[in-house]
Amino acid sequence: MKGMGNHALINKGVNMKNKQLFALKLKRQLVWYSFIIVSILTLGILTYLPMLTTIKYSFHDTQVLGFGEEKFIGLLNYQKIVNNSSFLKSIANTFILAILGLASIPIGFVLASLINNIGKSKWQSLFRVGFYFPNIITGVSVVLIFQIVLKANGGLLNNALSLLTGQKVTIGWLSDSRFSHLGATILSVWGSMGYSMLINLASLQSIPSEIYEAAEVDGASGFKQWLYITIPQMTSCFVFLFITSFINGLARFSDLFIIGGNTSAGRPGGTLQTILMYIYQFSFETPQYGIASAGAMILFILTFTITMINLKLTGFFKKK
């Protein structure tokens, strides 16, 4: 009898201990969750939910939202949109502009190489800061300034070109549909080359100097060092800049919207309408959410594909 009582007592004690341990464990869990729960909820409600809604809308006839039933129409929105010439044009515009915008990478690389060449000094920090400065200028100011710099009559660029060629140049860089892609690229490259220079420079300076010293001992010329050491070592930097620049290019909106006088028509002549401006047009100017959502899905798929290629190239999956 006495032994059994003891046993029960011990059992009870173990149970209590287990319960306490469990409570403690649970408390620890809750403490950690208290750090992340707000962000989880935010992402759930403000990111995943709307994304799922986009997918849903893209398969529904939601011309007049909130009035009557939303009808499932399968791929009709997609069919409509890929047969729509102005959507196809907006995709073409987006890609042309994104590809032209890549010019900031070689420009940034050349600048970074020159700046790196002069060695760590006051000059180097001056150039680093100076060339980066345009990147810090508020986007809307850049557009306002370049609307004047690229003006057909009396604009800075045309004046400079007139001086160089000896003839009067009056190209409407932002008003003539034949030149608007170039004009919009000048504006964006001016703003982004400083960023490209900075990333290139950081990457150049992280190449271990021993490699160059060894090459010097072997008698490799400056050009050979550049070709066989610098370029291969810079590949991952180029890939990174290529991907970020391209993804930014796919989502280009603000500057072109402002150039078009705060409309999404892509003035001049629709040549500057990007995918996102097309989506905006069918969301807020002439609302047809089904069409807009199909467009948003196509933009998502494009961005997603490029991101996945990037992760594959940078070996993100291998590490995990």
Add this chain to the structure above:
Amino acid sequence: MKAKKIRRAIIIVILLIVLCIILIPLVWSVILSFDRKALSSLPPFSLVPHEPSLFNYEVAFKTIPLVRYYLNTILVTALHTIIAVLFAMMCGYAFAKGNFWGKKFWFIFMLAVMMIPFESRMVPLYLQYKKWGLLDTYAPLLLGGFAYVYGIFFSKQNIEAIPDSLRESAYIDGASEWRIFFRIILPLSKPLIATLSILQILSNWNSYLWPLVVIRSAEKQLISVGVSVFNAQQDAIYYGPRMAVAVVSAIPLSIMFLFLQKYIVQSIAVSGIKQ
């Protein structure tokens, strides 16, 4: 040795010339903004205003509520930055040092968001806020800050580097995780806080599309959208006042840059990401 020095001097001269060319548009816009002659026609390029005056700035401040836009933008930028950085670091701490069920799942749950561009979920998000009656308030501009995904990822990497021994000794003293976070982790993460704040300020000051969509009343608008509306109304003329507006809206970040250039340049280079 001498050849090398000459080469270096030549490179410096080339870079100086290129830098001047690149900065000319900025210089010219500042000069135009002080030029009384720049109103309905564009005066030729000069290094000093043809007729120096503050007229353009007067016109600018009279035509649009620039001060109001300024205050709105500063308020939104400051709040968003504080929220985003604090909550990103909280998550970063939990993922770096915490040990809880579903940690890996939630981390991927957050990282995956980086592949969903904001633009592809913008319309339903707008409709959600419409349903909640929150359009034309600052809620849509601020609430997203509670999940700053890039910041979470960056914080996790940085906080992981803080040695565990510091935490353990605080633990023994009976400190809670929250206390450790505020008393040990935050003070040790000043460079991290600086980097994330700089990235946040830059992107908030420039945000355009989302405020354009959710803010309807003119007096609540942020500077970028407000200025662009003004610009669209003036169409082709009014050069001087437009340049004055451009200068005014670019000034805060430029001044911040001049004072913090070393940190900003470093932050951008380290983070490798602008937005």
